[in-house]
Amino acid sequence: MSKVFDMELFLAAVLTGSYATRQRHLRQAKLIQAEIAKRWQRETPWTWQRKHLAWYLKHHINQRSEATRYYYVLTARLLARRLETSWVFNI
Template sequence: MGKPFDMELFLAGVLTGSHATRQRHLRQAKVIQAEIAARWQREIPWAWQRKHLAWFLEHRLSQRSEATRYYYMLTIRLLARRLKSSWIFTL
């Protein structure tokens, strides 16, 4: 078994803002990572496809408040930027 994936190191280049904002993005990215890993066994973001993040938005956040969905959308946009993809997501 290898080392666990370091989400903080992965997002280090695209994280900006206050300490609290960076911590929120890291916490949410780890939640996204855990959900995708549980559903598709894709542990690292490099193995993700657009459908994985779209699934998370559609199915895992469907019962959450609009504000929660918005903040997760910001984190997903950071993940997409870090993956250098042109994926577009809407709420």
């Protein structure tokens, strides 16, 4: 039996800001994780490549408002920082 990946524990080292901001990042990161797992069967961020996050940003939030896209890009950058990569994402 495998354990469920704990996104909150994963992002704990890089999450800063108010309670509402931290909760928004966690909620968005869990949504991103679920969609990537569904599409590529990559359950944890440790197995992700840049293309996975770029795909999510391009195909799942492209019809959302500019503000929503901005907040998802911030979450993607937070994930990249936690993974210690130099991935760059644009809106």
